[in-house]
Every structure is written in C-alpha cells, then in structure tokens.
Amino acid sequence: xxxxKLIACDAVVGLPRRPLCWLQPxxxxxxxxxDRLGIARxxxxxxxxxxxxxxxxxxxxxxxxxxxxxxxxxxCFTPDGSPEDFSVAGDVADAIAGGTRVGxxxxxxxxxxxxxxxxxxxxxxxxxxxxxLLLDYRQVTVEEIDEIMTAQPQLRLVLLTVPRFGRSRNLYxxxxxxxxxxxCLSFSYSVHEGxxxxxxxxxxxxxxxxSGYPEAEGGASVTLLSYSAISDEARRLIAHGNIERLLAEVxx
Numbered sequence: 001x002x003x004x005k006l007i008a009c010d011a012v013v014g015l016p017r018r019p020l021c022w023l024q025p026x027x028x029x030x031x032x033x034x035d036r037l038g039i040a041r042x043x044x045x046x047x048x049x050x051x052x053x054x055x056x057x058x059x060x061x062x063x064x065x066x067x068x069x070x071x072x073x074x075x076c077f078t079p080d081g082s083p084e085d086f087s088v089a090g091d092v093a094d095a096i097a098g099g100t101r102v103g104x105x106x107x108x109x110x111x112x113x114x115x116x117x118x119x120x121x122x123x124x125x126x127x128x129x130x131x132x133l134l135l136d137y138r139q140v141t142v143e144e145i146d147e148i149m150t151a152q153p154q155l156r157l158v159l160l161t162v163p164r165f166g167r168s169r170n171l172y173x174x175x176x177x178x179x180x181x182x183x184c185l186s187f188s189y190s191v192h193e194g195x196x197x198x199x200x201x202x203x204x205x206x207x208x209x210x211s212g213y214p215e216a217e218g219g220a221s222v223t224l225l226s227y228s229a230i231s232d233e234a235r236r237l238i239a240h241g242n243i244e245r246l247l248a249e250v251x252x
Contacts, residue, residue: 004226006039007072007240008218009134009184010160010210013064014047014057025214027064034070037218039211040240041070043102045134049076050109055083062098072247074134075100077126078110079119092125101247104134114144116151123152132156132246134184137163142170149178156246158182158208161215162189175202185238186210187220195228195238204234208243 013030016023025047034042044065049057054076065071081091095103103126107114114135116123126133137159140148149155162171162183175181175198185195185207198207209225211218225239 003038004235004239006037006209006211006222006225007243008034008039008042008211008213008221009158009208009243010186011042011044011213012047012215013044014051014060016047017051023214027068030213031068031070033211033213033218037211037222039070039218041072042211042213043072043074043134043243045074045076045104050106054078054110058082072102073100075103077103077105077122077133079112079122088122089125092122092129092131096129096131096250096252100131101250102132102134106136106139108139114140115147119148120151123148123155127152127155129251130154130156130246130249132158132182132243132250134158134160136160142174145174145181146177149174149181153178154180156180156182158184160184160210161186161212164188164190172201175206179206182206182208182242184208184210185221185225187212187216187218187224190220190224193229195224196230199230199234204230204237205242207238208246209238209240 011030013025013027015026044061046057046061048060058075061073065073075095077091079088080086081088112118133156135157138161149157211221225235
C-alpha cells in the first residue's frame, strides 16, 4: 500500500475555558500531532470562536496560522456577519479576500437556528462563492440538514463527527437526496466496512478525512482510512484530493 498524503479537515485549537491537565490543544501541540501522524496539512478551527466571540476567535486563528504553513484556517461565520457593519455579504467577501477558503458554523453555541429562515442569506453567499462549510453533525438534526440542502442544493456542506450508526437510514437518505452533501470520515465513523460501502454507493468524491484532533486519538482515523478495502485512487481522494479540489474551486 503506497504512503498516502493526509489532510485533516476537523482540527480544533485553543484552550477550553476550564483547561484539563491532559488536554492542551494549542498550536504547539497540534504541530506535534501533525508530525507524529505524518499529516501534511490541517483545516483548523479556533475554540476562541466559541469561548469568546467568532470575530475574536477568527483574529486569533489568523495570527496563529501565520506561524505554520500547514494550517488551513477555517473562518467561523454567523448569520449576521461581524461587527461593526453586521453584513453577511461583506463578511464573506472580506474573508475570501483575506485568504479564507473554508468556513464553519456552530449554531448551538452561537444561539441561532441553522434553518434557512435564519441562516439562509449566509448559505446563499457561501454557495455563490463555492466556499465549503463545515458543520458538526451534533449541532443539527437530520431535518435541519435536509432543509438547508433543499434551500441551497449546491451548498458545499461538509458534516463533521458523523456518529457510528452502522448503515444509517437517515444518513444514506440524505446523501442520496443531496448530491452536494459531503462527510468527513474520522474516528467517529468507525463502522465495519463503512467507508467501503459509502464509496460503493456514492463514489469516492464526496468524502474528506479527519483525525478528530484533539477529541480523539488520531491514529484511529489513520488506520480507518489506510486499511479500508478501497482503491488507491479512492483513498487518495479521501485523504487529500477532495478537500484540495474544494479549496481550489472557491470563487475569489
């Protein structure tokens, strides 16, 4: 099996408000983790977007990302944009002009509905610019995912931390119904022959890879992908090719 370049799409840095002695997910620790597992690059979100405010966390992420070229900073968005103008169109445009190529939202922590009646203008802006949007599966219901993708069928929505449901009836129905929907395959999707089945049903182009940092032992995700019974080309696409294509297709 040839060695595969890896890009982790789900990293989170920043100390939690109540630090734990065994958990220090700062920039240095992430760097050591990338080195340890041979991960070439990582899409990185900043916890300060949750602990303080999104615009502060985005600023902290930009400062820290400048020190490590392996980081791909993910901009945290909200439906009202950023202070002082609170324009979602301006927020997205400014982010892309500043180099952002991927975003994320956290509806529960930021106290807004992910449904289109609230966040629809944000989804429309991201769709128009082909900017991938990361969303933790634990932040939404399947009905909300369906509403989002029905309103914006071309939104490049990537679901993170998809749980171990086996051959999930809800998940497979969503994937069949919404061709632009994508999953990040990591430690949480430790389904027996799960990757093989997803690739067989939907092809290899709709999946990206994640290490689960800092929530999980990243070696589990490396093993999950490395030993899946899929072609080397499918493994390459999941490991790095699909996310590289998504980043390159953002309209600047």
